[in-house]
Amino acid sequence: MTDASDRRAAEERFQPVFSHLGAVAAYARRRGSRDADAVAAEVMTIAWRRLSDVPRDDPRPWLYATARNVVQADARRSARAAAHGAGEPGDLAPPPEIPELDPALAEALRSLSRLEREALLLVAWEDLTPTQAARSLGINATASRVRLLRARRRLRARLDEASNGSHDETTHLDLETT
Amino acid sequence: MSDSIIVRLRRANPVPEVATAPGTELFARITALPGDSRLVASERRPQGHRRAIVLAFAVLAAVVLASTAYAVSHWLGGDVVKPPVTKREYSAAQKQLTLPPGYSWPTFRFPPDAENSVTPRGAGGGHAVMAAQWSWECYWVAAIRTHDDAAAARAHAALNALLAHNTYEAPAGAPEDWTPSPLPTQPFMVYAHDGGLEWIRAGYRLAAAGDATRIAQSCRANVPG
Numbered sequence: 061m062t063d064a065s066d067r068r069a070a071e072e073r074f075q076p077v078f079s080h081l082g083a084v085a086a087y088a089r090r091r092g093s094r095d096a097d098a099v100a101a102e103v104m105t106i107a108w109r110r111l112s113d114v115p116r117d118d119p120r121p122w123l124y125a126t127a128r129n130v131v132q133a134d135a136r137r138s139a140r141a142a143a144h145g146a147g148e149p150g151d152l153a154p155p156p157e158i159p160e161l162d163p164a165l166a167e168a169l170r171s172l173s174r175l176e177r178e179a180l181l182l183v184a185w186e187d188l189t190p191t192q193a194a195r196s197l198g199i200n201a202t203a204s205r206v207r208l209l210r211a212r213r214r215l216r217a218r219l220d221e222a223s224n225g226s227h228d229e230t231t232h233l234d235l236e237t238t
Numbered sequence: 239m240s241d242s243i244i245v246r247l248r249r250a251n252p253v254p255e256v257a258t259a260p261g262t263e264l265f266a267r268i269t270a271l272p273g274d275s276r277l278v279a280s281e282r283r284p285q286g287h288r289r290a291i292v293l294a295f296a297v298l299a300a301v302v303l304a305s306t307a308y309a310v311s312h313w314l315g316g317d318v319v320k321p322p323v324t325k326r327e328y329s330a331a332q333k334q335l336t337l338p339p340g341y342s343w344p345t346f347r348f349p350p351d352a353e354n355s356v357t358p359r360g361a362g363g364g365h366a367v368m369a370a371q372w373s374w375e376c377y378w379v380a381a382i383r384t385h386d387d388a389a390a391a392r393a394h395a396a397l398n399a400l401l402a403h404n405t406y407e408a409p410a411g412a413p414e415d416w417t418p419s420p421l422p423t424q425p426f427m428v429y430a431h432d433g434g435l436e437w438i439r440a441g442y443r444l445a446a447a448g449d450a451t452r453i454a455q456s457c458r459a460n461v462p463g
Contacts, residue, residue, distance in 0.1 A: 090251070137376070
């Protein structure tokens with residue numbers, strides 16, 4: 061095989077991975093990224109450089125796991141910028157496109173552990189199966205189903221408690237820092 | 239899964255639609271970067287060759303298990319060191335390199351079971367060079383975005399100095415563990431001869447012209463600290 065044909069083969073393999081660019085950008089936006097398109101581009105760059113690690117049959121769990129790390133890295137940089145004053149990129153990005161949720165739902169989601177919340181949102185917002193969500197979170201499928209069950213029960217209980225509250229406000233859900 | 243909680247969450251999805259922009263230009267930009275060398279290697283290697291390598295590694299592992307790390311390091315030519323030496327190299331390198339204001343050296347951790355592992359001499363210094371490089375890149379991104387010309391110039395100068403004094407490119411066809419000879423006294427890192435170093439230089443040229451895109455990608459991917 062020549063270098064040119066190696067590259068063509070790699071590009072062909074990368075093409076179906078890259079087709080999830082929009083889904084990765086949507087994931088980043090749903091998790092409150094200030095620059096979701098840049099996150100998606102970065103995730104795809106990482107995927108290209110580590111293409112042999114990306115599962116060929118189902119790349120989405122891997123892509124979401126990578127996007128999660130990139131979004132969290134941004135959040136850590138922003139937190140550090142806040143500690144050191146201005147001068148960090150996360151602090152200086154364009155105005156955030158943070159998802160808005162009704163306050164009761166946002167509060168109920170905050171009451172879950174980070175892993176439970178992410179498992180639930182991967183299923184509800186990213187449309188993954190519980191098995192795919194488990195893959196993305198690096199846990200086994202049985203543990204994922206148990207966490208999802210608990211998360212749904214806890215979320216329902218919290219929403220029932222808050223059911224007499226006002227629903228006409230919206231609030232921001234900062235998934236990286238809660 | 240469609241119980242009422244999931245349905246309610248789905249209805250509250252803040253980004254219900256996924257854009258399907260083709261991103262042709264981005265695809266071309268990404269695939270112009272050096273790809274995953276493991277991919278080509280694994281697809282090229284014939285099955286028989288792979289078996290031979292597995293056998294060779296089995297023999298090597300048996301030899302390694304039957305000896306101490308000290309003995310292995312001498313057997314390999316005295317060019318590899320144990321974790322305490324690598325950590326000392328990392329600490330010493332911190333005295334020779336500078337980080338931008340507000341940054342600190344990340345902790346260098348070996349896995350708990352790595353006490354008998356060996357690492358090429360100089361790897362601790364290389365780790366410090368990378369940490370410094372990524373920190374200055376992040377600092378430069380911030381400087382460009384705030385139009386802080388003085389900070390940008392400081393970052394540019396620091397990164398140029400790292401490239402000039404602490405960075406080497408292996409010759410074409412050199413083995414993966416190539417190191418300069420004689421071994422430099424300053425901390426150093428080595429890039430493979432695959433266009434990666436030129437890509438970084440090009441990113442710095444863009445940044446010097448006010449375009450932070452590439453160094454922002456590097457900063458985001460490598461997030462020091």
